[in-house]
Amino acid sequence: MRKTKKWLASGLVFVLAMALFAGCGKAGEEQGGRQKEQQEGQKEEQDAGEKKLKAAMITPQKLGDDGPIDACYAGLLAGAEEFGYEIKVLEPEAGEYEDSIRSMCDDGYNLIFCIFSQMQDAVSRIAPEYPDVMFVQVLGDLEMDNVKTINYKDQEASFLCGIAAAKMSKTGKVAVIAGAPVGDNVRNIAGFEAGAREADPDIQVTHLYVGSFEDPTKGKELANTLLDEGYDMILQVCASSSMGIREAIKERGENVCMIGNCVDESAAIPGQVPFSNFSDHKKTVYSTMKEFSEGKFEAGVVNWGLEEGMTKCIFAEDDVMEVPQEIKDLVAEYEQKIIDGTIVPPAELEGE
């Protein structure tokens, strides 16, 4: 009996320890009791005049999406190298957001990137507790003294993608597969649909939701449904779920195309991604780190779009896939119109 108990105890301890290790391997910093101690330590440090640059990136979606999160990380790395930041990345699960932000604050990180709107609630609660720490909320609507909220005018770039897609479609049917009906996804859909209708009033355009950003199975299933119905241009806005869409497009062959999102995806399926709905997360993170290191950091809400060069419709290199010059010209023309303000792409869907 005693032996069994011993086994039980050691086994459970092992499992729990491993679970902790795996679940928050990166977050694994202690907090709570040490909070005060560290705050004091931090103050002393600042009093001594040595302000270390420490930037943390907290992302609820995991690295390796070949998309926005990786782009942010690339920006973080570039910024760290250029300006001498000490950096850390956390990938907390839902429910661990507050703890992970707090642990970073307590650890002396003074610039914290919180990626995507899921983090917003946690940031709004913690930011007032740490007035000396600067937060960057990527996507959201927070207005606080030490929070910079960065939004993209996704609808502008996706409007251009819509135009190009409508011109390239042979069947006259184009579609968006989005992750969920949330802010940036909706902006992308609205812009894309308006753009497609602008280029071709008779175009059939629709949008589907996967309901998850991490479900490639459903992504592929939805893409197949669309392809079966004759849709031949599909814009993906669904992070990891898009891995399934890529497969569906690739299997269907030459005649159908995917439109990439966030990053230039043209190399993912050579010859089948003519252009991508690009938003420059890398530059966002990098330039914010630059501002911060130069002491020019300003809190507030910013909206970046075509004008700032933060979003654009980016075409594939000619050796990967050739896109007709007239389409590129048309897109450039509309780009100018949007920058001039003669066309304002909608940011919301009608009737939803």
Next chain:
Amino acid sequence: MLDFGILGVTMRMATPILLAGTGTLYNDRAGVTNITLEGSMLLGGFFAVACSFFTGSWGLAVLAGIATGVAVSLVFYFLTSVCGGDELVVGFSMNILLDGLSIFLLKQIFHQSGSLVDERIAGVPQISSGMLGRIPILGDLLDGQTWIVYFTFAFALLTWVVLYRTPFGLKVLACGENPQAAATVGVGVLKIRFLCNLIGGAACGLAGVQISLGFLSLFTQGMTVGRGFIALGAVVFSKGNPLRLIAVTLFFGFAEAMSNRVQLMQLPSELVLMLPYLAVVILTFVRFDRLRKRTQKQEAC
């Protein structure tokens, strides 16, 4: 939209859930509460993809997936039956552990974080023959599926036969319903439970293979997205009857396939995404046992 192509999608959607569910059903009937389906499927899928990546053979990949499932169930058995750990606690922590482990290994072995996509990964081939495709309805059901799909339904039917028509099955039921009595008449309760555990693990591993290599040929972190828990729910809900389990999982698969199609009709998306789950909630109001009693009463009249 009402073509029979939807049947094929239904089968595909139902397969991983039914397979993992049927495996776990053995556990359930033998009186073991094993909730490690999700983690087992995920890790099984991961090792299958990893094996396929290195060897280029889907056959070995399938074996790797099954072996992973079995290994996971062995660890579970060790921690619960040998060490005496609480089944739920061990199950929960193992699910979290395995999710993290798959990401950890992905980083260590492939230096990738989050996803593994590569030309070298060979998927399980989809069986499609011109003959089969031309048969109406049946063709839609069976054409273009992997053999894992066929196997799953055969396995579920076989499980019904095994449980209710063979000595082994009756022993399993006895272990679950009254272990003391079973032990008294000389049934090796621990041995039976051990075997059930292995069957469950193997099935979960194979279900993971179907998710990562059957329909796709890639691995992304957390790609099972709760299908293990849905399978667990389906087992509880079907009260351990394989035939009911088939019905429940097919119903869920159908609802999910429908929700894909219905989205094209421009209905409010929130409602449509809710469909599969709503369908399950409605289904819980259907009480199979009551239905039977009612029909019996009618017969009596």
